[in-house]
Amino acid sequence: MLIAQLPTDEELRLQDLFSYDILDSESEKEFNDLVELAGQICHCPMSMITFIERDRQWFKARLDPGPRETTRDEAFCAHAILQSDVMIVEDARLDERFHDNPNTLDPTSPVRFYAGAPIVSPTGYNLGTLCVIHNEPRKLTVEQERALEILSAQITRLLELRAKNKRIRNRAEQIIDLKDKTVNAVLADQDQQQQQIAEQLHEQIAQEAAACKLFIRMAEDSEEQRSDYLHTANTYLEQIINDLRKLSNKINPSVLLSIPVEDLLIDHVRKLNEEVSFELKLKVTGSSVALPVEKTVMLFRIFEKWVQVLKKRSAVQQVNIHLVLTDRIELAVEDDGEKKDFSVAEKEIVAAGIDARVRKAGGTIKLVTGISNGNILSIEIPV
Template sequence: MSTAPIPHNEELRLNDLYSYEILDSSPEEEFNDLVELASLFCRTPISLISLVDRKRQWFKARKGFSKAQTDRSSSFCAHALLGNDVMVIEDAASDIRFAHNPLVTGESRIRFYAGAPIVSPEGYKLGTVCVLDNKPQRFSEIQRKVLELISKQVTKLLELRQKNILIQKKAKESIAYKSQLISRVFHDNEQDKRIIADNLHEDLAQRLVYCIHALGGKSIHQHMDVIRDEMNRILIDLRVLTYTISPLSDENFNPVELIRDFVDRVAVTFPCRIILKQADADDFFHPKVSVNLIRIMEEWLRLLLKKDDLNLVEIEINSTSYSVFVTIKDDGKMVNEFSQKQQERLGIIEERVQMAQGSFSYDHSTEQSVIKIELPLTAENMETIH
């Protein structure tokens, strides 16, 4: 038995074949119809769409043949791949290459074979459309032409099938991305609710109780300055929370003022100085961007509380007609790496920036850490942030 030589471009040919993701796939009516057509025109009991793998030939569609695949070493089709035209073996028993082939001498008893190469658009021969018989026969030019046409139809089906697979993959990826996005939005909203609840209960409510208690005391005049300052800070917090909960009247909020109010409020209780710089920050960007930046800064400031020797935090805001830029520097020393909970906070910051289609960078050393945030000013950003 003569085994077909391996084509010189075998690895490229196999890569092309594998790109169609068709080997070992389920039967498909379109391919089955073509083998029926081949048998009908060529008047043979057996017809196959054969794809030649590294060590086997596998049949995508078959008529009159029970096996789903055979060894490549005994494959007639492996020989057909070496030429460009239809390969015809009128009597395999009389052909020195196939006389001792197990497909000829075994139970299949193949005597006649004709195979047209299936050529991909890249020029690689993936397999054949072939017809077989248990008795010798002649093959006309018309039958050759029909087999060539059917092989071209197989190529078109493979291309169409590959495009459908790509479309399905992209659709699944799109659905998965949208599901992930929706999940993040819900997670984001739940996180916002927890922050709002914490602020209302642990911060605002306690301070209001203090004010009420002080107002009810006998020496109210002694506490008026403290009460006035506390009430002002409460009003600042309420402005931020009001916009967070219901951002309906944008005209009532100056975006930069919103950030300044937040920094002023935090600076009162933060264990070090906080400086807000507005090198080039216009007031025209949307208040929703301010709210998002406030949430990000709040998370980051909580992380900074874990640093030693923290004396100064500088927050710088710049804006253009396209983006808002925030840089936060500090002079504290990071004793240990972030804990798991701190890593989660850092993840929340990154998620917020990502949801707003922005960018986030974090650089730290023993002397200083710097984060840089950019949020684009787009319509989609405005809808995503809240």
């Protein structure tokens, strides 16, 4: 048995092969179909797509049942990748390279006929072959040989498409991850800014408020200077209002302005599904809308708080969220958990701060409990 020589550019060829991440991948219909077609065209019971690695021959697809890999030393395809055209062995017993090959001498399914068309990458490296095998000596017609070449070229296109799709998926995952991190960072930054504002309010505005109260008391005690004291108190009051406006304007998460509210919830639902024991399903209908920042954050917080409430309930297996976007936002969250007493559920809403947030946004809230398949929380907020 003659062992095939290594291509002169073997290391570069292997790098090209590894770049497709095809080795040890799962079965794929597109490759299986090409193998089946090759077998039918060439009237061979065995047909395979093989890739030649450093020490093994690995089968991406094969028409007959058999192992997923063999040693490279015994592989006919290791010889086929050394040439640019279809390698044809009409009778392996008469070929000095294969007459004593274990595949030729196999008593149950001996290889007699072999034809392999190299799978050539766009950079010119022979990565493997599309081959057909028969246990009797045969010949190929010119048309059959050409068909193998066409099909092997199609395999190259599949490899390229597969690699491109993987790059797109990876890029999409990176973008989604970046959006998650951006949104979370913005929300965290807003929380931090709100904390800073609270501290400034406590130190700065509280002093102005105390001064305002002092002058009001002085006005009560002094009829003669009452007008002056009230004027001074009013000046402090105006300063308090201006400071509040100035500090509020510091909250400006501009990134959220460019993210439609439905995208925010879609990303958040995807993330929460990895954390909760029940399944969250989101349905969005209507046109895309970008809410004012404060309403976007408020809606996000309401949804987050209600999910936290549902996590504490028993028997919740699925939560359906329906977001309707028109001239107002309608959010319905339906769970299939235990039927809650209305007063208990109402207390949960108040305790989670949901009721206060909705009212502050000029919205309405409705709770339906004890229905046949669980409970529904409905919220409407004007855009």
